[in-house]
Amino acid sequence: MLCVVLFDCGRRGDLSIFLPFLSPFPIRSTSLFYTGHRGRHCAGKPFWTLRQLSYMSSGFSTPRDREADLRLHPNRTHDADVSHGRASPYPTPRWVKVFGVLAFIVIVIFAALHLAGGGMGHMAHGDMNAHAPPAEHDQHRP
Amino acid sequence: MTLTTDFRKFALTLHVIASVGWVGAVAVFLALAIVGLVSTDIDHMRASYVAMDLTYGSVVIPLGLASLVTGVISSLGTEWGLFRHYWALVKLLLTVPAVILMLMHTRPVGYVAGAAVAAAFSSSELSGLRIQLIVYACLALLVLLVATALSTYKPRGRTPYGWRK
Numbered sequence: 001m002l003c004v005v006l007f008d009c010g011r012r013g014d015l016s017i018f019l020p021f022l023s024p025f026p027i028r029s030t031s032l033f034y035t036g037h038r039g040r041h042c043a044g045k046p047f048w049t050l051r052q053l054s055y056m057s058s059g060f061s062t063p064r065d066r067e068a069d070l071r072l073h074p075n076r077t078h079d080a081d082v083s084h085g086r087a088s089p090y091p092t093p094r095w096v097k098v099f100g101v102l103a104f105i106v107i108v109i110f111a112a113l114h115l116a117g118g119g120m121g122h123m124a125h126g127d128m129n130a131h132a133p134p135a136e137h138d139q140h141r142p
Numbered sequence: 143m144t145l146t147t148d149f150r151k152f153a154l155t156l157h158v159i160a161s162v163g164w165v166g167a168v169a170v171f172l173a174l175a176i177v178g179l180v181s182t183d184i185d186h187m188r189a190s191y192v193a194m195d196l197t198y199g200s201v202v203i204p205l206g207l208a209s210l211v212t213g214v215i216s217s218l219g220t221e222w223g224l225f226r227h228y229w230a231l232v233k234l235l236l237t238v239p240a241v242i243l244m245l246m247h248t249r250p251v252g253y254v255a256g257a258a259v260a261a262a263f264s265s266s267e268l269s270g271l272r273i274q275l276i277v278y279a280c281l282a283l284l285v286l287l288v289a290t291a292l293s294t295y296k297p298r299g300r301t302p303y304g305w306r307k
Contacts, residue, residue, distance in 0.1 A: 089305070090300075090301070090302035090305050092228075092299070093228060093297065093298060093299030095228075095297050095299070096228045096232065096299055099232055103235075106281075
């Protein structure tokens with residue numbers, strides 16, 4: 001009988017090695033394996049793959065398991081179970097969030113400088129008008 | 143829209159040339175602005191601001207516009223796209239405001255240069271505006287360096303639009 005043996009390599013939710021061989025043990029019909037690649041659930045069916053898989057053991061996974069899985073495979077979230085409804089199907093990378101925060105801070109500082117009168121706004125009506133137009137200065141070139 | 147390999151490489155080459163030239167021109171602008179502010183020699187100050195004005199109008203602005211245009215063409219003509227990956231989108235969001243601010247500051251730069259060649263120009267004149275030019279040049283250089291780093295590292299992450307495509 002063809003069977004699948006899963007070796008847990010220590011990382012939670014990750015099963016790294018799959019070996020098909022003849023096994024004397026029957027597969028439990030209630031077993032539920034989540035491939036993490038195609039969004040398919042293989043209930044009680046022996047399968048064979050060389051790719052690293054994620055799993056939800058027997059459908060008893062908790063939201064924390066699910067989030068841990070997403071952290072381990074962030075690039076596969078588009079294949080993830082969108083019906084779960086908790087994790088965003090389009091996660092924003094952390095570096096984008098950091099960029100956003102920094103950009104917001106810079107914009108606030110920039111706006112504050114302008115509102116405080118230190119920006120170009122005062123120059124357009126104040127300093128610039130206090131001098132003759134630049135074109136006229138050419139006549140006084142040393 | 144996917145460009146042919148030759149045209150894509152040509153557009154990318156133009157983009158790299160324009161972008162690197164833009165960074166160099168802004169660095170020159172910054173150096174001239176610093177010299178114009180800290181120099182005690184009035185002739186040095188005048189020369190710096192006149193050179194700044196010339197550099198700004200004839201090098202910085204054309205290269206900035208060229209960098210934006212060639213970047214948009216390159217991204218639209220490749221798999222990267224303009225809105226598919228966060229790094230390309232962030233670059234666009236950095237470059238477009240930088241170009242707009244660059245165009246908005248044409249008048250102040252010209253004004254400082256015009257004032258600098260006046261006979262009555264002194265080292266304390268327009269000090270606030272001259273400091274601002276340095277600050278803005280530093281910010282522009284920082285933005286361009288970040289954009290360059292994004293192009294090099296291309297950090298991962300697709301936008302929702304990119305996932306749907």
